[in-house]
Amino acid sequence: xxxxxxxHSRTGDKGNTSNISVIAYDEGHYPLLLAQVxxxxxxxxxxxxVEGEVVRYELPSIAALxxxxxxxxxxxxxxxxxxxxxxxxxxxxxxxxxIEDDLST
Amino acid sequence: xxTIRIGSGAGYSGDRIEPAVELAEKGDIHYLVFECLxxxxxxxxxxxxxxxxxxxxxxxxxxxxxxxxxxxxxxxIKIVTNMGAANPLAAARKTAExxxxxxxxxxxxxxxxxxEVLDACKDGDLxxxxxxxxxxxxxxxxxxxxxxxxxxxIAQALTGxxxxxxxxxxxxPALFLATMIHAFGWAMDDWNLLGQGTVAGHLLECAGQxxxxxxxxxxxxxxxDLARLGFPIGExxxxxALVITKVAGSGxxxxxxxxxxxxxxxxxxxxRYLQPDVTADFSQVRVEEIARDRVRVSGGRGxxxxxxxxxxxxxxxxxxxxxxxxxxxxxxxxxxxxxxxIVRERLKLTGVAASELRFDLIGVDALxxxxxxxxxxEPYEVRVRVAGRTENLREAVRIGNEVETLYTxxxxxxxxxxxxxxxxVAVASVLLPRELARPQxxxxxx
Numbered sequence: 001x002x003x004x005x006x007x008h009s010r011t012g013d014k015g016n017t018s019n020i021s022v023i024a025y026d027e028g029h030y031p032l033l034l035a036q037v038x039x040x041x042x043x044x045x046x047x048x049x050v051e052g053e054v055v056r057y058e059l060p061s062i063a064a065l066x067x068x069x070x071x072x073x074x075x076x077x078x079x080x081x082x083x084x085x086x087x088x089x090x091x092x093x094x095x096x097x098x099i100e101d102d103l104s105t
Numbered sequence: 106x107x108t109i110r111i112g113s114g115a116g117y118s119g120d121r122i123e124p125a126v127e128l129a130e131k132g133d134i135h136y137l138v139f140e141c142l143x144x145x146x147x148x149x150x151x152x153x154x155x156x157x158x159x160x161x162x163x164x165x166x167x168x169x170x171x172x173x174x175x176x177x178x179x180x181x182i183k184i185v186t187n188m189g190a191a192n193p194l195a196a197a198r199k200t201a202e203x204x205x206x207x208x209x210x211x212x213x214x215x216x217x218x219x220x221e222v223l224d225a226c227k228d229g230d231l232x233x234x235x236x237x238x239x240x241x242x243x244x245x246x247x248x249x250x251x252x253x254x255x256x257x258x259i260a261q262a263l264t265g266x267x268x269x270x271x272x273x274x275x276x277x278p279a280l281f282l283a284t285m286i287h288a289f290g291w292a293m294d295d296w297n298l299l300g301q302g303t304v305a306g307h308l309l310e311c312a313g314q315x316x317x318x319x320x321x322x323x324x325x326x327x328x329x330d331l332a333r334l335g336f337p338i339g340e341x342x343x344x345x346a347l348v349i350t351k352v353a354g355s356g357x358x359x360x361x362x363x364x365x366x367x368x369x370x371x372x373x374x375x376x377r378y379l380q381p382d383v384t385a386d387f388s389q390v391r392v393e394e395i396a397r398d399r400v401r402v403s404g405g406r407g408x409x410x411x412x413x414x415x416x417x418x419x420x421x422x423x424x425x426x427x428x429x430x431x432x433x434x435x436x437x438x439x440x441x442x443x444x445x446x447i448v449r450e451r452l453k454l455t456g457v458a459a460s461e462l463r464f465d466l467i468g469v470d471a472l473x474x475x476x477x478x479x480x481x482x483e484p485y486e487v488r489v490r491v492a493g494r495t496e497n498l499r500e501a502v503r504i505g506n507e508v509e510t511l512y513t514x515x516x517x518x519x520x521x522x523x524x525x526x527x528x529x530v531a532v533a534s535v536l537l538p539r540e541l542a543r544p545q546x547x548x549x550x551x
Contacts, residue, residue, distance in 0.1 A: 008326060008362060010319065012371030015235050015534065021369035023362070048474040057375050061391050061404065062365045068373045074463075076235060078145045079422045079531040081463040081492040083471045088319075093473050096480070 004095035007033060011091040017052075018072040018087040020094055023064040030063035036099050042067050045097055049090070067094075106346070109288045111281055111305075111339045114173070115139040115186075116312030118146060118163055122172050124313070124336040124355070129176040131352045132338050136284040137177060139169060139186035140277045140310045145532045147274050148419020150191035151249035152530070161192030162199065162271075170203045178209045178268070185259060185280050189271040191249065193218055196271045197549040212269060215262035219544035220274040222416055222537055223250040231535035233418070240418065240535065248530060249419040252537055255381030255410075257293060258544040259283035265546065274417060276381050278306025281339065289343045299383035300407025301345035304390060307378070308349055308367050308402065312336045315349060315367040317357030330356030347402045348395070359398045368392070368402075381414055381539070383407040413536035422531035423460070423494045426501030428508025428524040429467070432516065433486035440516035441466045441487035444508075447515055448491050451507045458500050459493035466490070489519075494529075501526035 003022070006029045012019045022037055024030045043054040052070030059066065073087050074080030112134040114125030118141040129137055141163050154161030163169075166188045177184055189196040197216035204212045230241045240247065251274035260283040262270040272280070282302045285291060291298050308315055315337050317328035335355025340348040349359050368387060372378055378385040389404040428448075432440040445464045452459065465471035467488035470478035491508050495501045505524025512519060 004325065008322070008366065010366040010370055012369070014371055014373070015532075017373070019369070019371065019373060021366060023365045023369075025362070045477075046473075048476045057373075057388075059369070059375055059388055059390075061389055062368065064365060064369060066369050066372060066375060075461075076531060076533075079494075079529050081425060081461060081494060083465060083467065083490065089472045093477055096477075 001099055001101045002095065003037065003097040003099050006099065007095065009091035009095055011088050013073055013077050013086045016071055016073050016076040018069045018090055020067045020069070020091050021064055022067065022094065023062065027063040030060065032099065033065055034058065037065060037097065039067070041097065042094065045094065107289065107343045109136065109284065109341055110134045111136045111138060111284055111309065111341065113138055113140070113309040113312045113337050115141050115169070116310065116314055117141060117143060118165065120312060122169055124334060125169065126172050126176065127352055127355060128336055128338065129173050129180070129182055134182055134338060136183050136185060137173065138280050138284070138309070139184070139188060140280055141165070142187040142190055142274065144417060145419060145530060147191050147251045147417060148249045148530050148532060151419060154191045159195050162190045162196035163188035166196055166199060167203060170200050171207070174204060174207055174209060178212060183263060183267070183284070184269040185283060187272045187275050187280060189216060189273045191273060193271045193273045194547060194549070197547070200269055200271065201549050213267050214269045214271070214549050215265065215267035216547045216549065217254065217258045217262060217270060217272040217275065217544055218547060219542060220251045220254050220272070222252045222542050225537060225541040226250040226416060226418065226535055231537065234534045234536070236533065243420045246421040247418070248421065250416050252414040252416045252542040253381055254542065254544050255279050256283035256286050257382070258546050260286040262546045263287040265548065267548065277310040278303045278380060279382060281306030281309055282382060285341055293382065296383050296407035296409060298345050300385040301347065301405035302341070303378065303380055303383055303385040303407065304387060304402060304405030305339045305341050305347045308364060309337055309339045311367065311370065313357065314370065315363050316351050316359055317363055320363055320366060326362065328358055332356065345405070348399055349402060350399045359400050361392045361394050361400055364392045364400045364402055379411050379415070381410065383410050412539060414539045414542055416535045416537045418533045418535055419530055420533065422529045423496065424498050424501040424526065424528050425492060425494055426504030426526040427490065427492040428505035429488055429490045429522065430508055430511050430519045431486060431488045431521045432519055437485070437487050438469065438483050440519070441489050443516045444489045444511050444519060445491065447511065448507050452493070452504065455503070455507070457493070457503045457507070459495050459504065461494040463492045498526055498528065
């Protein structure tokens with residue numbers, strides 16, 4: 001299944017850095033997020049978009065992850081050549097990530 | 106326990122105005138906060154002020170103030186806003202003039218100044234955070250440097266009796282935190298309270314983004330009545346207890362989901378959300394729906410404030426030229442790709458001096474690039490977009506022109522050309538030792 005089935009997401013921007021939250025609809029799916037939505041997978045998913053690092057922060061109290069992606073916004077929101085200079089649409093792309101459908105976790 | 110109700114009347118400079126009026130009329134609020142100052146807005150406003158010393162504040166200041174002042178004055182609602190942009194004093198004087206014209210001459214209006222720190226940044230030749238370089242290296246491209254001030258001077262203005270406080274660059278959450286510090290007398294080193302107050306401010310600062318805006322995804326996340334989206338109210342107790350809600354009957358929804366999304370919006374390390382007044386820690390925050398459109402948010406904490414203030418530095422970065430053209434129907438994708446190849450070659454042939462170029466097919470790969478686009482199907486129509494960065498306007502204009510010539514020189518049936526060329530005022534950041542910014546409060550005559 002797609003990540004979209006178990007999580008929602010919002011993108012924020014600061015300079016050339018984008019952050020994307022991934023929040024479980026059902027807190028019971030948080031372990032699935034922890035296990036499968038890794039920094040490495042997010043980095044690979046955004047190959048060609050992220051030129052810097054992807055760092056993952058964990059927020060168990062709200063069953064959410066926060067991905068911080070550097071060098072992602074075309075040199076910075078205020079100077080980017082991109083149509084979506086803020087990268088606001090990136091969250092939707094991340095929700096297309098494939099998740100192994102083992103809901104027993 | 107004492108509780109205050111704070112309404113958030115704008116999430117950005119151009120935001121809708123009638124939800125703020127609704128908050129003032131029906132929200133039973135004590136404070137109405139307008140956050141209207143984007144990262145680069147101060148730099149643009151500074152340019153405007155250089156041309157006209159009485160300008161440089163938010164272009165919607167007058168419209169907003171005229172819409173809410175009569176109600177706020179009659180109900181005793183205090184207003185806090187960063188609509189002063191590059192000229193808080195002129196904004197305060199303008200607001201006083203509006204108040205008089207509305208028959209409200211007794212309103213006390215304060216401006217918070219002192220966020221302009223260009224000289225201090227030059228003296229220290231501070232290093233730029235985003236790229237290798239320093240303030241002095243920006244030379245005559247440097248336009249402005251404004252420090253993110255904290256809550257203290259705003260709270261001081263409120264305590265001095267201000268009905269309306271107008272700032273320039275200030276931290277967005279601090280606009281809200283100041284009302285709590287003023288109302289409850291919170292100590293400026295009670296880091297956990299300031300951290301929880303920052304959670305409240307952060308959740309409220311983007312207005313509709315916590316009541317269902319920037320959220321709806323039909324079939325997955327349904328939000329009613331976005332055309333009449335209500336703006337949020339934070340109920341904050343003396344001990345930091347926080348409930349996010351909105352005016353009954355307004356559009357949108359306040360749910361645990363909307364609050365969680367906004368909690369992490371524009372946050373990096375959640376244990377260290379750096380603010381002028383506190384290093385806030387969002388990592389233990391809990392979110393709980395207690396009734397319809399009422400969400401309790403608890404567990405914000407904090408540690409000591411940073412020794413430096415973040416400063417937004419505005420500078421002339423470059424010029425951007427752009428052109429677009431559309432193709433539709435069978436074969437449109439191939440014609441769009443051909444068009445991009447032609448423009449790519451033409452820019453080379455004619456020697457357009459661009460340091461960076463971008464070739465997009467809107468509807469195909471413009472937002473997320475070729476890798477993610479490879480998952481999609483062929484669209485019915487595509488829009489070609491070419492954008493490039495140049496050193497001057499003349500070169501920037503040539504980029505759009507090369508797209509426009511596709512009309513008569515490019516693939517079949519291209520239509521709807523758009524072209525533009527503009528200068529780019531960009532923003533970078535430096536860190537200034539906090540004692541070098543000296544905020545002051547000025548009251549203007551009502």
